[in-house]
Amino acid sequence: MSGVSAAMEGEETSGPSLDSEDQQERIRARRQRIAARIEAKRREALGEDPGAIMERKETPRRSYKQMDDSRQRLNKLVDDGTQLVTNIQVAADGRERHRRAEEEELRRLRVETIDNEARSSSEKFDEITKKWLLSGERRIPQELWSVLNTQQQQCGQLIEDKNHLIGALQQELKRKDDQYVKDLKKQSEDINLLIERMEEQVRSLSKTYRQELLQIEKTFEQERRELLNKDQKKWEQSVQRRRDMELESLMNRMRRVEEYEQQLNQLRVQDGEEYNIIKIKLETDVQILQQQLQQMKATYQLNQEKLEYNYQVLKKRDEENTITKSQQKRKITRLQDVLNNLKIKLEKQIKQYREENQALSDDLKRIAEQYKELQKKLRHFAAVDAKKFHDIWVMNEEEMKQLVQKALEVDRIIHEQQLGLPWKAPDLWFMDNIGPLVVKPKEQKSAGALAQEVIRGSGGSRNMATPDDQEHSDPSSRLLSLGTVKQILEVLCDESGFLIEKKLEQLLSPLEKDERSLIQLDAIFGALHIEVEDDVYRLVEFFLKHKQQQQERPPQDEEESEGSDDAHLHPPHSTDLIHPNDVLGALRAFTMELHHHREKPHLRQSGPEERDSSEDATYWKAAAQVIPQSRLTVWEALESAMEKYYDVLTGRSQLITETLSLRQQNTELRMMLHQYLNSQINAELEIPPTRTLQVDTA
Structure with a gap:
């Protein structure tokens, strides 16, 4: 509320005053105070700082605020101590x-x-008394x-x-x-606790006064640094807020585009x-009607031939044949x-679907644009984000x-001035870097070079998970040996002859096996669009996984199990792999998988280019550990010794x-003793105090 009161006081001094002789000015001053109070309550309800009202006009001194805070904390400490003491009562x-x-x-x-x-x-x-009165009427001893x-x-029951x-x-x-007795003991404990809390309150007040004084001194020292960092923090917050808003807008737009695409596909x-x-x-x-039409045509042709054949014989039945002919004609008509109507309806349907197809095509073009x-x-935002990232870095x-x-500098001063030891500067390799780190991509071999190394036996081994697919690799991945890759490639050469042209096979027949295999692999890699060594290792890994899946899947019928026993028709050296x-x-x-994998970068081509941040942690960690743990231990030991020295000096000051x-x-x-001994009243006494003092001294 101090910020609100300060804001109200600032408005009163700069605007109309309540002490003015003009009635309208006093009314305006009251209205401004009411508006300021309502605005302060609204900001408090929204969780804003009431002191932020005056930040745009005047920034208060941190030292003054620290003194006010120290005064408030001390008052609160006194109030808490008083409350703590009175809590016992x-x-x-x-x-x-x-x-x-x-x-x-x-x-x-x-x-x-x-x-x-x-x-x-x-x-x-009363019941017993009544029974005594009734017992006098008893004459039989047993009843009595x-x-x-x-x-x-x-x-006896009454007495019990x-x-x-x-x-x-x-x-x-x-x-x-x-x-x-317990209450007396509790009162004694409360009195002891009261005394202990009073003593603790006195010690806490003394310690707090010293700490607040040190804090005020530190505040004066930090005030200049905070003023310098204030604008920088505001800028970072504004940049972060704008980045969040842009990212949120972009994600909403992408989500709407995906929804529209799904609806369009549906x-x-x-x-x-x-x-x-x-x-x-x-x-x-239409087919049914055409069949009926053909049948009717055949019937008509047959009848016509019969009529022509039997014209001379059946001339007398000409009228009946004429009637039959007219009936057939009407039926054909x-x-x-019916056929014409169906054709018209079909044309209408085709025209309607063409119009719908054209509308959908127009929508597709519009959505593509x-x-x-x-x-x-996205490319623009990516460039802006990269520029911002570079500037912030x-x-x-x-x-x-x-x-x-x-x-x-602090470490050098501590070693040379406080400890008297020689100081040596550490390795500051990271101080020469300017801007974000750039990691050069690893160069890869071509698929043909890798095949040449494998076939001729000059290659090594490689992890199954390639650098591009580490996030998709199996945690239990193992190394691919030279023999494994070679066996898979040999099987591929033997079983993929349909990918090689017949002319090339005729040219390869006089060559040696290794040279023939290399040329065949080049042709197969070209047909499959396998270009670099990662694609070859991905192919080998896929074949091994396919073999494992085939082993885990049970045979569906006896024909498949019998078909799997035809391994004698092929070289048996690679059946253990695939x-x-x-x-x-x-x-x-x-x-299909390779085609799908290569389509992903094209889909992400318009997005921000991913940056390799693998070396960032090492870079910042080297800067954070410029002072080793051993020197930090020396700092802590020196701090402990200085605190002990300060305690000794404080004790000496108190003793002095x-x-x-x-x-x-x-x-x-x-x-007082000299005045008492030299007083005139001693001469009037029979036994002056000086004599008593002399006797006591003797």
Whole structure:
């Protein structure tokens, strides 16, 4: 609230005043105060700092704020100490109230118990008395003896109830005595705790006053550095906020594009399926009608030939044949009309689907243009982010170098001035770097060179997981030996002859096996688009995984199990890696996977270029560890020794102060003694004090 009050005071001094003689000015001043108070409450409700109102106008001095904070903390410490001390009394009062409430409840229960006991005893006594009166009427000894036993039992029960009540009251009295002793002990503990807390409060206040004084001194020293770093922090926050907003907008745009693409694909698939269904139905109907038309034509032809053949014989039936002919013509006409209608309907459907296809094509072109525009924006944002990353890197690097120089200067001063030891500067290789680290990509061999090394036996071994696919590799990856790669390539040469032209096979026949295998592998690699050594290792790894999958999959039928026993038709040296019958299927699957893998960079071509940050941690770690742990240990030991030395000096200062105080008291006592001995009243006394002092001295 101090920031709000300061803001209100600043507004009062700069605007209309409440002490003005003008009524309108006083009204404006009150309105401004009300508006400032409402704005301060709104900022507090939103979690903002009320002091931020005046940050744009005037930045308060940190030293003044530190003194105010120190004063507030000291006041709070005094209040907390007072509350801590008074908490004992509050707790004691609470326990006393609780005890009185419990005692009142116990007293009520005792009175109620005594009243119930008295009432019950009175009833029992009246019953016994009535039975005594009735016993005088008994004349039979046995009945009288039974009545006497009953009366004796009831009297004993009455006496036992009274004794039980007396015992309970005695136990309650004993509990009260024990509680009284516990209360006395608790009061003694509270008094001791009160004294201990008072002493602790005095020590805490002294220590806090010293700490706050040191903190105020440090604040004056840090005020200049904080003013320099303030603008830098504001700039970093603004940059981070803008980057977050841009990234959020970009992610929302990409998410909408993906949703539109999914909807477009769904509509395309759905319309395609409906079009195929309708097309198949219409084609089926047309085929049926055409078959009927052909049948009718055949019938018509047959009838016509019969009529011509039997014209002379069946001339008398000319009228009947004419009627039949007219009926057939009408039927043909009707079927022709049906066919024409179906053709018209088919043309309408084709025209409708063409229009829909054209509309979808236009939408696709529009979305493609939007996608290209998005790629352009992505490239722009990537360039901007790279520039920002470079600037922030350089800024942090400069700050790091300054801190390293300061740390080395402090270490040199400690070694040379405090410890008197020679100081040697560490290796500062990272100080020469400017800007983000650039890691050169690893050069790869071509697929033909690797095949030549493997076939001729000059290659080594390699990890199954290539650098590009380390994130997709199996954790239990193993090394691919030279023999494994060679066997896979030999199987590939034997089973992939369809990828090699026949002319080339004729030219390769007179060559040696190794040379022939190398040329065949070059042709196969060209057909499969295998260019670098990573693609070859990926092929070998894929064949090994395919072999493992085939071993884990159970045979589906007896024909497959019998077909797998045809290994005698192929060279048996590589069946332990992959069966020759499985090479074609594995090669087809690998080609699809390689094509899919190479499409990914094209899909990400418009995005930001990924930077290799593998060496960043080493670079910043070297800067952070410029002061080794051994020197930090020396710093800690020196700090501990300086603190002990400071404690010794503080103790000596206190002892000197006490000595001066005792000397001053001794001087005052001597002056009082001298005044007392030289007073005139001593001459009037019969036994002056000087004589008593002389006797005591003797």
